[in-house]
Amino acid sequence: MxxxxxxxxxxxxxxxxxxxxxxxxxxxxxxxxxxxxxxxxxxxxxxxxxxxxxxxxxxxxxxxxxxxxxxxxxxxxxxxxxxxxxxxxxxxxxxxxxxxxxxxxxxxxxxxxxxxxxxxxxxxxxxxxxxxxxxxxxxxxxxxxxxxxxxxxxxxxxxxxxxxxxxxxxxxxxxxxxxxxxxxxxxxxxxxxxxxxxxxxxxxxxxxxxxxxxxxxxxGGKSPVVIDRSADLDMAAQSIMAGKLINAGQTCVAPDYVLVPRESKDALIAALRRAAASLYPQPENGDYSAIGSDRALSRQHDLEKNQRVISLFDLAVAAPRHTPKVIDAPSPDSAVMQEEIFGPLLPVIAYDDIEEATATIRGLPSALVIYWFGGVNDRLDALISRTQSGAVSINETVLYAGISALPFGGIGPSGWGxxxxxxxxxxxxxERVLFRQPRWNIAKMMRPPFGTHADGILKLLLRNK
Incomplete structure (x- = not known):
């Protein structure tokens, strides 16, 4: 029972x-x-x-x-x-x-x-x-x-x-x-x-x-993707879409927004559309999951209102599923950038250098994980040293959260422990501590009344090394 x-x-x-x-x-x-x-x-x-x-x-x-x-x-x-x-x-x-x-x-x-x-x-x-x-x-x-x-x-x-x-x-x-x-x-x-x-x-x-x-x-939290200039955009797009669209984005470690070099933004959006189409060529066949409740579905519609949206599917899907979309350059103070999205919407934002990218991450709600696509280089080191998150995943999304050997958790507002x-x-x-003291021990010599033994031990403890 x-x-x-x-x-x-x-x-x-x-x-x-x-x-x-x-x-x-x-x-x-x-x-x-x-x-x-x-x-x-x-x-x-x-x-x-x-x-x-x-x-x-x-x-x-x-x-x-x-x-x-x-x-x-x-x-x-x-x-x-x-x-x-x-x-x-x-x-x-x-x-x-x-x-x-x-x-x-x-x-x-x-x-x-x-x-x-x-x-x-x-x-x-x-x-x-x-x-x-x-x-x-x-x-x-x-x-x-x-x-x-x-x-x-x-x-x-x-x-x-x-x-x-x-x-x-x-x-x-x-x-x-x-x-x-x-x-x-x-x-x-x-x-x-x-x-x-x-x-x-x-x-x-x-x-x-x-x-x-x-x-x-x-x-959870707002987990960013940072695309480096060294990244393979098609490879990155495949991983981003796989991580974003599993469970229709209702994943605490889903990519929440993408920071991409300004000159690569249009190419990345095109690659994201190709990746979504290859992963879900028939999104109504059951592979693409629904949003869990009418309230959550309505929230996705509210988040995309008054935004520049680009559909990632050629055809819209019917409720309770929600058509995944790129949100092009939303305002930092908009709801879609201030709240965890928890759905298939993906803001894409251009940046000029790693300092701007890290400043954007620091200015937004806490990240559970930061995703990096590109080489292991000084810019990645700068990202790691200037930001906080529970984890950093390089050239992959979401997968690390299912690996039992890796500790899982956030930092600050994204979680404790x-x-x-x-x-x-x-x-x-x-972790219970056990301490065992035998009958004969040096510590007895450090009890009052103090004498020459205590002076000798103190001399040893106070010496320069």
Missing amino acids: IAQSTSAPAVQPAFDGLRAAFLRDGGLTLDQRRGALKALRRSLIDHADAYVAAIDADFRGRSRHETLLTEVVVVLSAIDDTLPRLKRWAAAKKIRLGFPFWPAAGEIRPQPRGVAGIVAPSNYPLQLTLMPLIGALSAGCRTLIKPSELTPRTADLIASHLGKTFDPSVVAVVTGDAEVARAVTELPLDLLLFTGSSRVGAVVAQAAARQMTPVILEL RYHGKAGFDSFSH
């Missing part, structure tokens, strides 16, 4: 069950962690087709291939990356202590933080639920999960799937509206991971702070 609800009161019993289990039995042992991850892997494969159907229904049209690749395969790959490394990650680490602490010994022992919470979003409703869960289980945490209410069929399937896979003392799922999510964020959790908008993330951080709950916030792979294990673990 699992804790399902359409109201907030069911949250507390689910949490209480997890907390009682942690107080009684502690976190999961290494063998239990391995078993949990293997069970999750097997059950996810068994439920893959059901997730394809549920996500397709929730989105009103979601590519089967996109769901399998971005929601299922990414999670399976993360489990496969974790399992053979977990024993090493969980091993205690000896710390050598020098003079004057010798012969004392130090050790760092990773332990489960306790009861973790995961509040997941709707754009990748399965992946962004299970990827954090992999980190929590690998660290041995017991976990409370709140899937997004905006994808209700998927949320119900997650609840059913995980309820069949795990005992509720290990993983509990609560479903319901925003009030249920709020109730989760107000619990005295040992760690909370929230994925969503910066606006809601600020509210979550405030709620967690009242309980002194540490948080990982994955908040990291997960995926070892970073996820570390975030859901507490």
Whole structure:
């Protein structure tokens, strides 16, 4: 059984069950962690087709291939990356202590933080639920999960799937509206991971702070593409369009706008149109996904109003899909440049030198990732040193976010904390310090009443080296 609800009161019993289990039995042992991850892997494969159907229904049209690749395969790959490394990650680490602490010994022992919470979003409703869960289980945490209410069929399937896979003392799922999510964020959790908008993330951080709950916030942002003069425009356009149009742009690491040398802007736009046509020669055949809600679709129309737009498809697509478009040189203070787009609109802006490009990035909302197309050169070094982002990806978009071995997370308004792979294990673990002092030790000589031994040790400590 699992804790399902359409109201907030069911949250507390689910949490209480997890907390009682942690107080009684502690976190999961290494063998239990391995078993949990293997069970999750097997059950996810068994439920893959059901997730394809549920996500397709929730989105009103979601590519089967996109769901399998971005929601299922990414999670399976993360489990496969974790399992053979977990024993090493969980091993205690000896710390050598020098003079004057010798012969004392130090050790760092990773332990489960306790009861973790995961509040997941709707754009990748399965992946962004299970990827954090992999980190929590690998660290041995017991976990409370709140899937997004905006994808209700998927949320119900997650609840059913995980309820069949795990005992509720290990993983509990609560479903319901925003009030249920709020109730989760107000619990005295040992760690909370929230994925969503910066606006809601600020509210979550405030709620967690009242309980002194540490948080990982994955908040997205405006991720720029910088085209260098050394770039192959056709190669860049293919990667940009692949990253922008997967899930119809509803991806936190999707390219949000493009900075291109002024003399190459027209050629790049032409290359973007060719790339879009080659990727989606028949966009109504199911490969090109829909926008997840009428509200989100209406927002895309609002963002492109009064802008110079260039369609990336020869023919417009029907709602709830949205025709992808280039927005030519929008004003920096326009909504499309001040908000994360989260859809298939792509502003293209000309620049004259790398100083102008970096100044543009610094003047806009925080970037989760910066994409660079071109050679590894002094201009790339300038970009990296003069800007901030969670990651920099060179000559590729989006792909890095699905690689479990690479830590994932933002900086500043684009997020706090990291997960995926070892970073996820570390975030859901507490590095507990053990210090051992033998009966005979130098430290005793530094206690009062002070004498010649203390003077000699101080002389050694204060010497110039």
